[in-house]
Amino acid sequence: MSGLPDNPDRQWTPSTQSELQRFVADNASGQKTPLYPVGGRTSLGLGYPRTAPGVTICMSGLKRTVDYPARDMTITVEPGLTLAELANQLAVERQQLPIDVPLAHRASVGGAVAKNIAGPRRFGYGTLRDYLIGVTAIDGQGRMFHAGGRVVKNVAGYDLCKLLVGSLGSLALISQLTFKLKPLPESAGTLVMGFSSFSAIDEALERLLTSAARPVALEVLNPMAARQVATESKLPLSVDTPLLMLRVEGTEREVECQLTTLQDELRHHSPTKTGVLSADDSARLLEVLSEYRVSSDDPLTFKANLLPSKAMQFAEWATQSGIAVQVHAGNGIVIGHLPDNVTSAPQIEGRIESLRSFARQRRGNLVILNCDSQWKRDLPLFGEPEPGWPLMERVKATLDPQNLLNPGIFLYGR
Amino acid sequence: MSGPSPPAAVSKELLDRLEGIVGRDGLICDLQELIVYECDGYVIEKKAPDVVVLPTSTEQIVEIVKVCNQYDVPFLPRGAGTSLAGGCLPVGGGVMIAVTRMRGILEVNLRDRYAVVEPGLVNVQLTQHLKGTGFHYAPDPSSQGACTIGGNVATNSGGPHTLKYGVTVNHVLGIEAVLPDGSLVELGGPSEDSPGYDLTGLFVGSEGTFGICTKVTVRLTRDPAAYRTMLAVFESVSDATNAISNIIGAGIVPAALEMMDQGIVEAVEGAFHFGFPLDAAAVVLIEVDGLDVVVEDEACQIIEICNQAGAREVRKANSPEERQLLWKCRKQAFGAIGRLSPSYCTQDGVVPRTRLPEILEFITQCASRHDIRIVNVFHAGDGNIHPILLFDERDAEQVQRVLHASDEILTKCLELGGSVTGEHGIGVEKISFMDKLFTTTDLEVMEGIRNVFNPDGRCSPHKLLPSAGACGMEHIEQSHPGRRAAL
Numbered sequence: 001m002s003g004l005p006d007n008p009d010r011q012w013t014p015s016t017q018s019e020l021q022r023f024v025a026d027n028a029s030g031q032k033t034p035l036y037p038v039g040g041r042t043s044l045g046l047g048y049p050r051t052a053p054g055v056t057i058c059m060s061g062l063k064r065t066v067d068y069p070a071r072d073m074t075i076t077v078e079p080g081l082t083l084a085e086l087a088n089q090l091a092v093e094r095q096q097l098p099i100d101v102p103l104a105h106r107a108s109v110g111g112a113v114a115k116n117i118a119g120p121r122r123f124g125y126g127t128l129r130d131y132l133i134g135v136t137a138i139d140g141q142g143r144m145f146h147a148g149g150r151v152v153k154n155v156a157g158y159d160l161c162k163l164l165v166g167s168l169g170s171l172a173l174i175s176q177l178t179f180k181l182k183p184l185p186e187s188a189g190t191l192v193m194g195f196s197s198f199s200a201i202d203e204a205l206e207r208l209l210t211s212a213a214r215p216v217a218l219e220v221l222n223p224m225a226a227r228q229v230a231t232e233s234k235l236p237l238s239v240d241t242p243l244l245m246l247r248v249e250g251t252e253r254e255v256e257c258q259l260t261t262l263q264d265e266l267r268h269h270s271p272t273k274t275g276v277l278s279a280d281d282s283a284r285l286l287e288v289l290s291e292y293r294v295s296s297d298d299p300l301t302f303k304a305n306l307l308p309s310k311a312m313q314f315a316e317w318a319t320q321s322g323i324a325v326q327v328h329a330g331n332g333i334v335i336g337h338l339p340d341n342v343t344s345a346p347q348i349e350g351r352i353e354s355l356r357s358f359a360r361q362r363r364g365n366l367v368i369l370n371c372d373s374q375w376k377r378d379l380p381l382f383g384e385p386e387p388g389w390p391l392m393e394r395v396k397a398t399l400d401p402q403n404l405l406n407p408g409i410f411l412y413g414r
Numbered sequence: 415m416s417g418p419s420p421p422a423a424v425s426k427e428l429l430d431r432l433e434g435i436v437g438r439d440g441l442i443c444d445l446q447e448l449i450v451y452e453c454d455g456y457v458i459e460k461k462a463p464d465v466v467v468l469p470t471s472t473e474q475i476v477e478i479v480k481v482c483n484q485y486d487v488p489f490l491p492r493g494a495g496t497s498l499a500g501g502c503l504p505v506g507g508g509v510m511i512a513v514t515r516m517r518g519i520l521e522v523n524l525r526d527r528y529a530v531v532e533p534g535l536v537n538v539q540l541t542q543h544l545k546g547t548g549f550h551y552a553p554d555p556s557s558q559g560a561c562t563i564g565g566n567v568a569t570n571s572g573g574p575h576t577l578k579y580g581v582t583v584n585h586v587l588g589i590e591a592v593l594p595d596g597s598l599v600e601l602g603g604p605s606e607d608s609p610g611y612d613l614t615g616l617f618v619g620s621e622g623t624f625g626i627c628t629k630v631t632v633r634l635t636r637d638p639a640a641y642r643t644m645l646a647v648f649e650s651v652s653d654a655t656n657a658i659s660n661i662i663g664a665g666i667v668p669a670a671l672e673m674m675d676q677g678i679v680e681a682v683e684g685a686f687h688f689g690f691p692l693d694a695a696a697v698v699l700i701e702v703d704g705l706d707v708v709v710e711d712e713a714c715q716i717i718e719i720c721n722q723a724g725a726r727e728v729r730k731a732n733s734p735e736e737r738q739l740l741w742k743c744r745k746q747a748f749g750a751i752g753r754l755s756p757s758y759c760t761q762d763g764v765v766p767r768t769r770l771p772e773i774l775e776f777i778t779q780c781a782s783r784h785d786i787r788i789v790n791v792f793h794a795g796d797g798n799i800h801p802i803l804l805f806d807e808r809d810a811e812q813v814q815r816v817l818h819a820s821d822e823i824l825t826k827c828l829e830l831g832g833s834v835t836g837e838h839g840i841g842v843e844k845i846s847f848m849d850k851l852f853t854t855t856d857l858e859v860m861e862g863i864r865n866v867f868n869p870d871g872r873c874s875p876h877k878l879l880p881s882a883g884a885c886g887m888e889h890i891e892q893s894h895p896g897r898r899a900a901l
Contacts, residue, residue: 160859
């Protein structure tokens, strides 16, 4: 059964947090209409489709910067602010929220948190759960609650910030967020190396475990993905072998020093090609790598998570099946695009099942980031159920007992 | 529900059942021995548990919890008992489940950068085990020589390195826990991004109110390539806080930024003779870590900034031994306090870093208003203050003044936009502040979440969230502390 189409008349854009809270509370006691919060609409592919009509709540009206005490290295904003606008404000103070979010000019802060978006720099910087220190949110009952605070060190109360990161807007609508920040590095550089095989890359990755350098991203692309990235970025990347790309950041001297160190360390692993990208080219590459997960006419995009030591095996196997993959190699995250010769539901199911099983055996799982809506109902979008899922359903039931917030979007899809 | 009623003295039958699970030497029910467990680092309130059990396996803990449920008896976990907020205080009595015998390192995987440990493992022992591998376990609270990983999970422990490295929750990938109904659940795991809500993150810092963790999967962190460690001596607290502010403003994130005031310096100097000037108003330990070329540069900048802020002198460690020595003065500060006073209470508050001068000024005034002595050591980088209130616990009137002063300081922290606890937790000590920090709705939401895990309230009752009917000021009103369970 496919999702019902949006009724474009039933959209609403709150302009204040209290307006939003009143609406949700009234709805919970009155109409009990399903509510579908959206931000920049850049990651709506993730999650089970709607099966009931409701109200689309456009969070883009809530986009104030509430407080930015730069010397405290925290910022408090409303969820509709775009990542690009946030980055611009922070750059003035030479600070950043070091999370790679695709389509930053449209993507909203609230959406990024709800979907727990992350990209290449997660290796060096962590993910949004490591940066969200305070939140105001409105649950399905219309209760506006707060958790955390404005300070980076705070253990008062339960850590509901963690609960809301990656919750797909199914527990509460986030109406205000406080992040801790990092300094913005002066410069960056990327070492790009071709290797003859994934196992050669794996050996290089093992060497890098104790590198004297500290790259912030360890990216691997198979040739198919390398071609796509090269085309998109217009950078001269070699595309006939798997690629390992190491991003370093810091002062110019630090960047140069690390690039030299990395080349020295990996020289003996027989790279077939070596190149260094300038700061500007590195920025361009990072943008394209961040957007790889959404760059798609392909029938299905998945994200596998597994032990990093097994990621190259997975990449090898996926490559043999014609899947283009990007690997955040230090974190064991594989983004894959199924080729467009896979067209039927049984084919897709079979393919996904074997990939998922591979990941499962290596302590991981597999989530579908996006696919044709006709297939969504037939696929376990969030992988094999994890042991904690029943407990999670009870958490959902306590915050949204009437199942009004993005009903059925997550976990089992019901 | 505020908890099972009535508060129980455990029956002989229950003791027999428990003995059947853990064996005779896994059970402590002799009154003399139970006194050891009557309080943790928060000595102002004492209550002995009815029995202490020392399980050696997850299966035993499952059985213990089931038995407690059958007999409707409260229970709570305990690690090393280093909590400074009464986290291990068995309010209402019941069964204390001490996990200290479960202290194994079950798995270390350097390639995938994780380790799986038992909750009773002493924090520093994990890092010691990793020595030479190029990795360590980052969260290093000052009590790390005694505190346990399980306890760190319960309180989301911090320490001096949190500004750069984060707190415990940033380093926990997964938890196995016995829920209050006796069921066993695995949350998260060694790979990242396990699909689902982040219950691992929610569990960390839940202070034993969600269940008892029996295994923890932790992230391992690369050892830094190099360190530069400095100690800057200032004539005034405001000079020191200016310097700190400017260091952060320069885009440097020190690995540690620890400040000690004159009172602490006096104690430390008396105990260890480091050669610190006794008239310095503030001493700041600053450490940067990272690539050698970077830290060298940052150290130069820091020394320059400190001098511009009016530092009397800046000492720099030129060898690992000198570095250890500079750190010793910070790490042993608490040990030295015994020279100043028979008892002390370490408070734990947070303010935004930029408000540090105000809170420190307030603390000085507060001390004089209540006629008590307060010395300060704190994590200046993240605004986490630890005023240490000195007293003699035999002087009941002085104890009251200490409690009043303590409350005033925490209230001021809130006023300045901070929190009442940066790392020690709410425990029992700060339950009265929860309604100042959070709205009724906030507390209702939290209670709802707690009820998902702990619906009958038997596990760690009367912790963290205010109980129905409690007025919140018990700890001041009672002259003979021993918190009664709210009924």
